[in-house]
Amino acid sequence: MAGRIAQHPILGCQNENKKIVTFHYDGKEMKGFEGEPIAAALKANGVMVHRYTLKQHKPRGIFCAIGRCTDCVMVVDGEPNVRTCMTPLAEGMDVRTQYGVSDKPFDQQ
Amino acid sequence: MKIERFDLIVVGAGPSGLSAAIEAAKHGMKVVVFDENARPGGQLFKQIHKFFGSKEHKAKIRGFHIGEQLLKEADDAGVKVELNATVAGLYQDREVVVRMGDEVHHFKGDAIIIATGAAENMVLFDGWTLPGVMGAGAAQTLMNLYGVKPGERILMLGSGNVGLVVSYQLLQAGCQVVALVDAAPKIGGYGVHAAKVARTGVPFYLSHTIKKAEGTDHVTGVTIAEVDNHFQFIPGTDKHFDVDTICVAVGLSPMSQLLKMAGCKMEDNPKRGGQVPIIGEYGETSVPGIFSAGDVSGIEEASSAMIEGRMSGAVAAEYLGYITKEEKEEILAKLKASLGSLREGMFAPKNRGKDIKETEEGIPISTNLLHKGYVLDSEIERFPGVTHKKGVHPVIECTQNIPCNPCQDACTRHCIKIGSHITALPAVDETADCINCGMCVASCPGQAIFLVNEDAGDRKAEITLPYEFLPLPETGMKGTALGRDGQPLCDAEVTRVRSSKAFDGTNLLTISVPAEFAMKARFFKAAAQA
Structure with missing residues (x-):
């Protein structure tokens, strides 16, 4: 998978024996490892933008990666404001870009 | 209840x-x-x-x-x-x-x-909220916990130990670090951490900070500029880098x-x-x-x-x-x-903010190390870990008083002396015989120890250096030796590669270079990478 470290000089193969799961990002099928943060799977798939802010519609992505900043929240399985850096990826998850607090782009809201 | x-x-x-x-x-x-x-x-x-x-x-x-x-x-x-x-x-x-x-x-x-x-601090600059700007800790989390590259081309802001260590880890993860930038006039972290980044060729820009992160939906570039003593941008000093990621390590x-x-x-x-x-x-x-x-x-x-x-x-x-x-x-x-x-040594909490010009031993600190991340060839000889003798001997490029002494215990032949005061600079005892076991090289957390044979015959010198990257070069591989500054010096050939459980992930690479580069060559890039 692109964006993954295939072999690390100190950590070896970091995702060995992990189960590959399929999930959806804005309707597109993607693969990731079960249990890794959703944000890690998105990063490995090259996704940069997680959400657009409510007032100024500015893009946000992974910023702290440890659940503090809330920049990486997305709509997951219909629920908005899910911290993707803290939420484990599961088979069949539906992950969507968050516009304000909705998964609908602003012009459709 | x-x-x-x-x-x-x-x-x-x-x-x-x-x-x-x-x-x-x-x-x-x-x-x-x-x-x-x-x-x-x-x-x-x-x-x-x-x-x-x-x-x-x-x-x-x-x-x-x-x-x-x-x-x-x-x-x-x-x-x-x-x-x-x-x-x-x-x-x-x-x-x-x-x-x-x-x-x-x-x-x-x-x-x-x-x-x-x-929690990590942040600095505000134009575009700081763009996806692709992240804490150095976030980058560390992605690559070291989850095996995901934080980006391909990265600029690091902050030269404290976090900025230095994470820069090195980004290189280990296979990312490119285009520059290490800090608004302060001096590198904040350990010199040895800076040196191991600098020798791979990463340029340091002290007295510089980020002017703007560029991109509409995510980072596509960054402009830095030099700052004066009052941290104001100096006109005409802009430098641009194409990057996809900016890491911030500002405390x-x-x-x-x-x-x-x-x-x-x-x-x-x-x-x-x-x-x-x-x-x-x-x-x-x-x-x-x-x-x-x-x-x-x-x-x-x-x-x-x-x-x-x-x-x-x-x-x-x-x-x-x-x-x-x-x-x-x-x-x-x-x-x-x-x-x-x-809590001893020049980085001790009590010494924060002090301008330390000399080691505890009274040796002037390398100013180049503080500004560029590496000790100059002309400065290195004044430190007690740097000596010369016939045959293989350790060269310890540890030039600041930090609390650390594994090298002393690693050497079973007592070539290396720090004493009971663990911030003292390691000194090499020239009367003790080095057996080229490599334990000192592998045990140095700062990767500052090299085994050098200044006369390996045929007007060549051999240098054994710590190597923690992939792919691991193989014996017989040809390439380029880099200086402490990360610049190409001369042709080099790998003559030995040692890996061992006792080295704990640090491989020992021995390269052969023309004898005159014995005290200068400190890193190796294989031909395809050079």
Whole structure:
């Protein structure tokens, strides 16, 4: 998978024996490892933008990666404001870009 | 409402919290540790470099291995660690409110230790909110915990130890680091950490900071510029880099909100990183029964956090009568000596902000090291680890007083002398015979030791250097030797590659170069990479 470290000089193969799961990002099928943060799977798939802010519609992505900043929240399985850096990826998850607090782009809201 | 009682409640399962819990549980206390994360260990599992210090501080062991040891110790001591458990409040009479899943639980601790650590600081620049701008800690989390590259081309802002160490780790993960930038006029972290980044060819820009992160939806480039003494941009000094990621490592702030909430007396202390509790020597806050340990009471690093944790655990044990005052004093005396030795040297908390021009030995510090990240060829000879003799001998490019001494123990032939004062610069004893075992090279957390044979015959010199990248070059491979500055020097051929369990991930690469580069060549790039 692109964006993954295939072999690390100190950590070896970091995702060995992990189960590959399929999930959806804005309707597109993607693969990731079960249990890794959703944000890690998105990063490995090259996704940069997680959400657009409510007032100024500015893009946000992974910023702290440890659940503090809330920049990486997305709509997951219909629920908005899910911290993707803290939420484990599961088979069949539906992950969507968050516009304000909705998964609908602003012009459709 | 049911309230469960514990002798001790620890908030935070990082290095200090776990250490506190282990110490308390060892004395028979009923202990629980709450942590909001899914995994225990705090930031330890992201630390893949070898730690500094001496044996008692677990020096030369990689951080994540220390984390594994700590978890096992906690398990053996019977410490209960509750994960995904966010402590939301600390109220009167030491009542602790914890959110676990969708439920809120109440607990009561006869003693409380707050070990919540710290959060990354940020600096504001044009475009700082763009996706692709992230904390250095975020990058570390992605690559070292989850095996995902934070980006391909990265600029690092911040030359403290976090910025330096994470830059090196980005290189290890296969990312390109285009520049290391800091608004300060001098590199903030250890010179040896800077040197191991600089010799791979990463340029340092001190007295520079970010002017703008470019891109509409995510980072596509960055412009930096030089700043004057008042941190104002100097016109005409702009430099642009094409990058997809900008990492920011500009310090940490204590996450001390719970202590404030509990009514502990606080102070704003820039030397300790911001809002911190006013504490006694062993973490006693102004509220009886509430203690703090680790970064939450002053930013340091994991080694000292673990000792502070032990201290507060012992103090809590005595507070509740599990050990006598004499027993406590005995434990604390040992820990105090251990912590004291870590707080020595030019990077000690007491020396923060001081302009140190000489080592403890009276040797002028390399100014180039502070500005560019490497010691000049003309400066290196003045340090006691750099000597010359026939045959293979260690060359120790350790030029600042930092608390670290594994090299002394690593050498069974006593070639390396630091003495009992662990911040002293290592000196090479020219009368002792080096057997070329390589243990000193592998044991140096700063990767500052080289084995050099200045005359290997045929007007060649051989240099053995630490190598922690992939792909690992093979014997016979040809390439280019780089200087300390990361610039190409001469042709080089790999004559030996050593890997061993005892080297713990550090490979020893021996390269052959023309004899005149014996004291200059310090890194190798294979032909295809050069």
